[in-house]
Amino acid sequence: MIKANFHQHSLFSDGKNHPEDYVLQAIRLGFTAIGFTEHSPLPFSTYYALPQRRENEYVNEIDRLKSKYAAEIKIYRALEQDFIPGITENFSTVSNRMNLDYSIGSVHLVAPSHGDELWFIDGPERRLYDEGLHALFNGNIREAVSRFFFQTNEMIEKEAFDVLGHMDKIKMHNANRFFTVEESWYQDLVMQTLELVKAHRLIVEINTRGIYKKRSDSYFPDHLTLRQIKEMNIPVLISSDAHMPEELNLGFAEVQQHLIDFGFTSTMTFDEGKWKEQPLIG
Secondary structure: OOOEEOOEOOOOOOOOOOHHHHHHHHHHOOOOEEEEEEEOOOOOOOOOOOOHHHHHHHHHHHHHHHHHOOOOOEEEEEEEEEOOOOOOOOHHHHHHHHOOOEEEEEOOEEOOOOOOOOEEOOOOOHHHHHHHHHHHHOOOHHHHHHHHHHHHHHHHHHOOOOEEOOOOHHHOOOOOOOOOOOOHHHHHHHHHHHHHHHHOOOEEEEEOHHHHOOOOOOOEOOHHHHHHHHHOOOOEEEEOOEOOHHHOOOOHHHHHHHHHHOOOOEEEEEEOOEEEEEEOOO
16 A cells, blocks of 8 residues: 655645644554645745745745654655746756755646736636636637647756656546547647656656546546556656645555556655655555
């Protein structure tokens, strides 16, 4: 059984609880490690990102918890770094300033090829996805989805990070209404991204949040993408993207069996500054 989670959000970003609540829950679950990944600061107001003015507070609090619970669990400080071309700060600059243990790279806000507005493809409200699709892309789903993957690819090529977060979250609010993941143009986009992931030696996150929040009928990434990841021998990391302590291990047993059924034999874990393989069985 997986006994660590390296992707969760506390009150420092859009999570619901204090970081110590997650640590205590992780200890109750018998976890050996936990990594905090608040959403990185953004240069504009948003409900979900860590405010830049609270960076030092976040750093100091995780250091406090690392020291307090050193004998019981390993605690890591990280960020889920948002990438928006020409807007977000260089990942390495942020990582060095906050002395991060690792970084997850993700796209939540898609920049169209023109204009200053951004398309928010995440969150609980499907309405925002639909409104952005029509207002910024004239309802052209293929163009909109392509921009998501092109932005992801640019992030991979330009920024330094360890884990690609929920790489196909663009499908969540689509909910099979405007396209299906089986369509050839979509599969071509996925393959382009996976080829870059392989070339840059990144880890792909297998994110269970869409399933347990009932916002998706498949994991991020979906079953077709998982098959390609297995064939390409790309390493994977199981995470729940928890926003509350009780979500820390939701879906872990199911996704572990899912990966075994696909032929995976290991997942990745973080230990003392290094990513290491961990057997899925035994």
